[in-house]
Amino acid sequence: MSTGSFSKPFSAAFDINSQEFSLTGVIRPRSVDEIAVNISMLKGAIDQVRGVLYINVKRLIQMNNTAFHAFVRVFLDACRARPDLRFVIVTSSVVGWTTRMFSHLNKIEPQITIEVYDSKFYPGQSFVEDASFIPILRTQTKMTWRHERTILPRHGMRPGIAMADICCGIGDFAVLVQKEFQPLRIVALDHSRASLAYARDVATGFGITDIEYTYGDASEMLLEDSQFDFVSCRHSLQIFNRPDVLLAELYRICKPGGRVYVTNEKNSHCLGEPRSQSIQWTYNEVAKLFSHFEMDVELGPKSRRYFADAGFEDIVVESIMVSNLDGDPQDFADVIAAWENVYAGEMAVKRGDSPEFIQRFRQGFQDHIFAALHPKGYAGWPIWVASGRKPR
Template identity: 40%
Template sequence: MSFSIRVDEDDQQVAFAGMLRPFIGDHMKAIRATLEAAAKNARAELCLDFKRLKYMNSIAFLEINRFVRWAVDARPNLKIKLIISSVIPWAIRKFQVIEQLYPNVSVVIYDKSLYPIQQVIEDEDFLKVLRTQEKIVWEHERSIISKHGLLPGMRVADIGCGLGDFGVRLSDEFKVEYVLGIDHSRVLLRYAQSVAMGLRLENVEYQYGDAAALLLPDNSYDFVSCRLSLQVFNQPERILQELYRICKPGGRIYITNEMMSNIAGYPQQDAIRWTYDQMIAMGRKLGMDMDFGFKTREILLDTGLEDVKVDLININNMNTDPFDLAKVVESWWYVIDQKAEKTGADAEMRERLRLGHTAHVEAIVSERGYASWPIYAGSGRKPLRPI
């Protein structure tokens, strides 16, 4: 179906999805009747959720506007909330006009609050973190990815794709049929698209999108990945629900996440440990869980997956080029400093963070030192039949 509408009486919400393209206003009669019934039954507030509506033509928009005008007259004490997403620019332009017309109508761009760390991710300097990090993680990840179900010829969706290097490598080394990368950062997507175009990869595509409300069909990808991303979102369960929805029955969902409380360094282990404990605490204030890796097995099972597999990727200065690892950890200072600024850390705390971070870098390159960066990789199979 190109369009669907769903009423949730408990939440007092009407959710739209797909493409709403009536030829004449009469084609909206059933939708108007549904909306009017929902407005009559709502107690204090009615939510109209448009975040999955890819397209709405002018006829449909006028009918929605007429419904709002009717509701304002029929139930003057009823508040109407229009929920939209920044992924769909036309929705912002159209629905904010309605908000200006009626005082009891509000518009919520919901993904602004869903991604509290977005400003850091959108910064051009963050590319330096991801470029060095992606290379070093892939050196270890490539040896386990087949174990987690990746096969040649698969259709892959990489959600939270960042710089898009993962999709390029899958196309080159694993000969997948097609990779779609989706991210909520336009800065990172511009980089990813430029790389794919430069390499003339016709089977790798990147799109701006919301990981918690993907504009993708159900059951459409053989392998769905979300790497080092769930840990930076404050509602990871919503994203996992979407990964599950777009994965084909029998396909696999693959995730990786950090365990920052298990980062180790020697010597100066106390200073190093203090710095990363503070990183975890600051992350929580920003809606991030930098220890999300510990939850890998639990979260995959709770999502409804079977045949769950988990690997520990223990990156350290004995199984990785120490100078490459040092470059990765050096690049983290930008993120640490940004977190400190956004959580209001004072000058003394920021100096202690810098000293602990420097001690970690020194431990990596020291001939007598040890340093590690653990990541959990996990996957599960979507059941062939609903549980």
């Protein structure tokens, strides 16, 4: 760890097991002498590795030219002295300047390559960040909020706290929390620029100006440790191929004694009557489809295990059944229709499913809609709510 005389601290670290050298924070030395210990650490790392040395700059907020040229000189000298060694500089689209700044090194030295970490973070990202899916998300929140507004206080929500809503999507949950519970501060972060633009419009429409909407990668957030009393992350662990990585980040930014709150689904438990068999078959296939794209929409009941493995205590888990009886049944039907368009359309096609499969797949969604709108029908969508306290 080094701070020098910079405006904010930075750190450098080397992990021999993963052969990764990491730079984080703000690195703005007035002279190379101020970062001599970090340069020495990098040279020591180069001496210890074989094959590939990963240079992780995903959390490098700022770097001035003095620091940049000092580190780059070490990379270039090592390439000439060690033709057996490759450097992979891992950047993030969230900190776009790092990709631009380091990318020209590959033209100078082919042993140096750039890897944008979150460009392939999870294979289903394009589906869940599709702007065409945005309108229905507001309807989903309206349906689930009827339940969550009574659940949230049991999981640590209260007035006057500092809250982060990670993977905030279109931002309507943060708006509803602000109006209902009046936290002192809300930071809402998402990786979809289209969703964030919509979120800001929603907040403006409600006359709310004090939610800090920010663009960021939930698995590598540029947020400081231990600063929020309550951290929410709804319907998101299930669409990351490494939910444990995301949960570790939620843990990191939560204050000791604060709580992390998540919601996730178990899609195979979606149900409806009449036409239950067709509905059940389709939602079993939904789980398999998401698994193909390395997402787990069966994660809900697994929440307790994930929280325990992440080091939380006082873990609370409960389930709710959102149904066609929660308000207007047409809202429920609209949500299912949107699922059909994305799951049986774009996703199934991309997986390479046959027209015959897709036709049967669609039928289950259509039967779920039928059940939702039937005067004697019932349609359900189960959601698991979980929270845990970060130890003091």
